[in-house]
Amino acid sequence: MIKVNKLIKIFEGRGQIVRAVDDVSTQVAKAEVVVIIGPSGSGKSTFLRCLNGLEEFDDGQVIIDGIDIAGSKTNLNAVRREVGMVFQHFNLFPHKTVLENVTLAQRVVRKRKATEAHDKAMALLTKVGIAEKANEYPSRLSGGQQQRVAIARALAMDPKVMLFDEPTSALDPEMVGEVLDVMKQLAREGMTMAVVTHEMGFAREVAHRVLFMDAGKVLEDAPPAEFFTAPKEPRAQAFLKQVL
Amino acid sequence: MALKHSSAQWPWQGLLVLILLGLTIGLWIATKRVNYEWRWERIPQYFAYQEQDLQTAPFAGTVIKVNANGDTSQVTLQPQPGGQPAVITVETATLKVTDGAQVNADEEIGAQRGSWQVGPLTQGLWVTIWISFISGFFGLIIGLITGLCRISKNPALRGLSVLYIELIRGTPLLVQIFIFYFFIGTVLHLDRIVAGIGALALFVGAYTAEIIRAGIQSIPKGQSEAARSLGMSAAETMTHIVLPQAFKRVLPPLAGQFISLIKDSSLVSVIAITDLTKSGREIITSSFATFEIWFTVALLYLVVTSVLSQLLFWLERRFARSD
Numbered sequence: 001m002i003k004v005n006k007l008i009k010i011f012e013g014r015g016q017i018v019r020a021v022d023d024v025s026t027q028v029a030k031a032e033v034v035v036i037i038g039p040s041g042s043g044k045s046t047f048l049r050c051l052n053g054l055e056e057f058d059d060g061q062v063i064i065d066g067i068d069i070a071g072s073k074t075n076l077n078a079v080r081r082e083v084g085m086v087f088q089h090f091n092l093f094p095h096k097t098v099l100e101n102v103t104l105a106q107r108v109v110r111k112r113k114a115t116e117a118h119d120k121a122m123a124l125l126t127k128v129g130i131a132e133k134a135n136e137y138p139s140r141l142s143g144g145q146q147q148r149v150a151i152a153r154a155l156a157m158d159p160k161v162m163l164f165d166e167p168t169s170a171l172d173p174e175m176v177g178e179v180l181d182v183m184k185q186l187a188r189e190g191m192t193m194a195v196v197t198h199e200m201g202f203a204r205e206v207a208h209r210v211l212f213m214d215a216g217k218v219l220e221d222a223p224p225a226e227f228f229t230a231p232k233e234p235r236a237q238a239f240l241k242q243v244l
Numbered sequence: 245m246a247l248k249h250s251s252a253q254w255p256w257q258g259l260l261v262l263i264l265l266g267l268t269i270g271l272w273i274a275t276k277r278v279n280y281e282w283r284w285e286r287i288p289q290y291f292a293y294q295e296q297d298l299q300t301a302p303f304a305g306t307v308i309k310v311n312a313n314g315d316t317s318q319v320t321l322q323p324q325p326g327g328q329p330a331v332i333t334v335e336t337a338t339l340k341v342t343d344g345a346q347v348n349a350d351e352e353i354g355a356q357r358g359s360w361q362v363g364p365l366t367q368g369l370w371v372t373i374w375i376s377f378i379s380g381f382f383g384l385i386i387g388l389i390t391g392l393c394r395i396s397k398n399p400a401l402r403g404l405s406v407l408y409i410e411l412i413r414g415t416p417l418l419v420q421i422f423i424f425y426f427f428i429g430t431v432l433h434l435d436r437i438v439a440g441i442g443a444l445a446l447f448v449g450a451y452t453a454e455i456i457r458a459g460i461q462s463i464p465k466g467q468s469e470a471a472r473s474l475g476m477s478a479a480e481t482m483t484h485i486v487l488p489q490a491f492k493r494v495l496p497p498l499a500g501q502f503i504s505l506i507k508d509s510s511l512v513s514v515i516a517i518t519d520l521t522k523s524g525r526e527i528i529t530s531s532f533a534t535f536e537i538w539f540t541v542a543l544l545y546l547v548v549t550s551v552l553s554q555l556l557f558w559l560e561r562r563f564a565r566s567d
Contacts, residue, residue: 052473054469054472054473077472077475077476077477078475080472080473080474080475081474081475083473084473084474085470085473087466087469087470089466091464091466091467091469091470092470093467093470093471093485093489094489094566094567095488095489095492095563095566096566097566104474104484105471105474105475105476108476108480108484109474109475109476109480137565137566137567138566139566139567150470153474154473154474157474157475
C-alpha cells in the first residue's frame with residue numbers, strides 16, 4: 001500500500017544542513033499497522049509528513065497504492081484524498097462546528113450531497129463516541145474529544161491509509177486512552193496505518209511492525225515482540241532503557 | 245481575606261464630569277470673546293427646505309377681496325377691462341397685496357408652499373457615504389487580491405504587489421488624488437467621480453492588502469496542512485479554511501481602515517466633487533455661518549463613522565460565536 005524508496009529530506013537553514021530523513025526505504029502492506037518510534041528530532045514526523053506530500057522531499061520515491069506521489073503527472077490532491085492524516089495538535093477548523101469539520105471536505109473534495117455527507121459524518125462521530133457534540137464548536141471540546149473528531153474527519157474521506165503524527169502527545173494523560181481505543185478499533189477493522197507515537201503500550205499491543213528511527217535513518221524494523229525484548233541496535237537499546 | 249484591589253470609582257467619575265464641564269465652559273467663553281453671533285437656526289434649511297412657489301397676477305387688475313383663512317389667504321382679482329375675476333391662494337405670511345390694491349400683470353401676490361427639497365448638506369452627506377462605500381468595496385477587493393499576491397510564491401506577483409503597496413503608502417493621498425485626476429483622468433478621460441473613487445480605492449486597497457496579508461499569516465500552518473491533507477486544493481483551502489478565519493481576525497483593523505476612508509474621502513472635494521466637506525464650504529460662502537457649518541459637518545462625519553463602527557462591532561460579536 002505504501003512503498004518508500006531511498007527517501008531523502010534535507011532541511012537547510014542558518015548555515016546548517018540537517019538530513020531529517022536520510023535514505024529511508026520501507027513499505028507498509030495493506031491492513032498493516034506500522035508504528036514509528038524514536039527520540040525527538042529523529043525525523044519520524046518529517047518522514048510521516050513526506051508520505052502524503054505535506055513535506056516536499058529532496059530525493060527518493062513515495063508510492064501510495066501504486067501512484068508515485070512525486071510523479072510529474074500525479075495530482076497530489078487526488079492522492080491525499082486517499083491518505084488520512086491525524087495531527088498532534090488536532091488542527092480542527094475552529095470556525096466550523098464539529099459536524100461541519102467532518103462534512104466540509106466530503107462536500108468540497110468528494111462532491112458528496114449534503115445529506116450523504118451529514119449521514120456519513122454522524123455515523124463516524126457515533127463511531128468515535130462523540131455524536132452528541134456534533135453542533136458544538138471545537139473550542140468547547142476537550143483535547144481527547146477534539147482528537148477523536150479529527151480522526152472522524154480524516155475517516156470521512158474513506159482513506160485507504162491513515163497517518164497518525166503523535167496523536168496523543170498533546171493530550172492530558174487521562175484522555176490518551178479514549179484516543180488510543182479509537183485507533184485500536186481502526187486497526188482491528190483492517191485499516192492500513194502508519195503511526196508516529198511515544199505510546200509504547202500501543203506499539204506493543206497493536207503494531208505489526210515497529211520502525212525505530214534516529215538521525216533520519218531507520219535503525220530497526222522488527223515485530224514489536226522482537227523489538228521490545230531484544231533490540232539489536234545499541235541506540236535502540238539505550239532509547240528503550242529510557243522510556244520503558 | 246481575599247487579595248483584591250478595589251478603589252472607589254466615584255471620585256474619578258466626578259473628575260471626568262468636571263473636566264467635560266470645564267471644556268464646555270471654555271468653548272463658550274472662547275466664542276464670546278471673538279464676538280461670534282451664533283445662528284444655528286439657519287442650519288436646518290441646509291438639510292431640507294420647502295420650496296416657495298411664487299404666485300403672480302395673471303393679468304392687470306384690482307384686488308377686490310382678501311380672505312385670510314388661517315395660514316392661507318384667498319385673493320380675488322378683478323381684471324381691469326372687466327371679465328371673470330380670478331382667485332389666487334397664497335400663504336398668509338407671504339401676502340404682498342392688500343384689499344383694493346392695483347396690480348400689474350405678473351406682479352407678485354404671494355407664494356405657495358411647494359414641495360420639500362433635499363438641502364446641500366444632505367446631498368453632500370449622501371455623496372460622501374456612497375463614494376466611501378464604493379471605494380471601500382473596490383478597495384477590499386483590491387486589497388484581497390494584492391494581499392494574496394503579496395504572499396504568493398511567484399516573484400512577479402509578489403514584486404508588483406510590494407511596489408504598489410510601497411508607492412501608495414509612501415505618498416500623500418492628496419497628491420494621489422491630484423495625479424489620478426489630472427494625469428490618469430486626462431489620459432483615460434475619466435469623470436471626476438470615477439477618478440476620485442479610483443484614487444480612494446487604490447489608497448485603501450494598499451492598506452487593506454497589508455492587513456489581509458497579516459491576517460492570513462496569523463492563521464496557524466496546521467490549519468492549511470489539515471485542509472490539504474484532506475485533499476483540498478490550495479484555492480479551496482484558502483476560501484474555506486484560511487480566509488474565513490483570517491477575516492474574523494482582521495475585522496478590527498479593517499474597521500479602523502474603513503472609518504479612516506470615510507474621513508479621507510473629504511479630500512476628494514479638491515477635485516470639485518461635492519461631498520459633505522465641499523457642500524459645507526459652499527454653504528459658508530452664502531450663509532457666513534462658518535462655525536455652525538463646520539461643527540455640523542464634523543458631527544455628520546462622526547455620526548457616519550460611529551454607525552459604521554457599531555455595525556462592524558456587531559459583526560465582530562457574531563463571528564465570535566465559535567470562540
